[in-house]
Amino acid sequence: xxxxxxxxxxxxxxxxxxxxxxxxxxxxxxxxxxxxxxxxxxxxxxxxxxxxxxxxxxxxxxxxxxxxxxxxxxxxxxxxxxxxxxxxxxxxxxxxxxxxxxxxxxxxxxxxx
Amino acid sequence: xxxxxxxxxxxxxxxxxxxxxxxxxxxxxxxxxxxxxxxxxxxxxxxxxxxxxxxxxxxxxxxxxxxxxxxxxxxxxxxxxxxxxxxxxxxxxxxxxxxxxxxxxxxxxxxxxxx
Numbered sequence: 001x002x003x004x005x006x007x008x009x010x011x012x013x014x015x016x017x018x019x020x021x022x023x024x025x026x027x028x029x030x031x032x033x034x035x036x037x038x039x040x041x042x043x044x045x046x047x048x049x050x051x052x053x054x055x056x057x058x059x060x061x062x063x064x065x066x067x068x069x070x071x072x073x074x075x076x077x078x079x080x081x082x083x084x085x086x087x088x089x090x091x092x093x094x095x096x097x098x099x100x101x102x103x104x105x106x107x108x109x110x111x112x113x
Numbered sequence: 114x115x116x117x118x119x120x121x122x123x124x125x126x127x128x129x130x131x132x133x134x135x136x137x138x139x140x141x142x143x144x145x146x147x148x149x150x151x152x153x154x155x156x157x158x159x160x161x162x163x164x165x166x167x168x169x170x171x172x173x174x175x176x177x178x179x180x181x182x183x184x185x186x187x188x189x190x191x192x193x194x195x196x197x198x199x200x201x202x203x204x205x206x207x208x209x210x211x212x213x214x215x216x217x218x219x220x221x222x223x224x225x226x227x228x
Contacts, residue, residue: 004156033215043157043203043218056215091156100145100164100207100214104157 002026004105006092012111013082021077021108023092031095032075033102034067036060036088043091049075082112115140115206119219127227132176132191134222136204139185144206145214146187148178151201151221160202163187174198199226 005024013019025032034046047057049067066078075094079086089109093102120135138144145164149157161172168180174197178189187204203221207214 006156031214035216035218042220043205043216045215045217048215058215093157095214101147101159101162102216103159104149106154106156 002103004092004094004103006090006105006108008108009106010109010111012113015084015112016081019079019082019110021079021090021092021110023075023077023105024073025075025092025094026096026103027073029094029096029103031055031102032067032069033093033095034077035091035093035104037091037107038085038088046077046090079110082110084112086110087112115144115208115217117204117206117217117219119202119204119222121222122220123223123225125225125227126194128196129193132189132194132198132224134189134202134204134224136178136187136189136219137185138187138204138206140206140208142208144208146178146180147205147207147216148172148176148187148189149203149205149218151203153200157203160189194224194226196226196228199224 007022032049037043047061048055064080089107091107092105095102116139118137147162148160163170163180171177176191201221204219205216
């Protein structure tokens, strides 16, 4: 069964450093998403991506964040200058054209020290 | 705007007992509703969804949920709990229209099954 994969599973970085979180969505899907879950809190929407551009973003997704689909298979989330409060589990998800369910990856745990 | 409230951050049931996890939603447009399950150290797996049509929807692992517009609810049930059901459960709502349909999640309910 096709699945969304994410790398790395755990990333530790120092405050102020740039990080790139990587995702490989399901191959025939068209919509791509990033969500995050701060420990003990709800899963929060960050950004959605369709047809090679951002379709919607939340207030969390400020200028420090960017997304890219560089090669037609990977979908990346970049945080330019990490802050302590960026520590969270980051989930990638993808969705096909018809069904409305999103398929989630296993997540990347980002720890900013 | 869309939002979800899950009543009860922790629910404990005995093995074989009824599972009831509560979810109420708020939506300015007809919603699409989802339940996801998260096992330890894993991603979110879809249990079931409601988009249109029949208000009682069945999902995987014997779970079902009923969309009640008058009560703005979408509670998750399972007649008989199994040890393998122990996990975190998330209710989510999306705008019921075309587009990216971002999900808005509740805070989750951790289900413990007592042998």
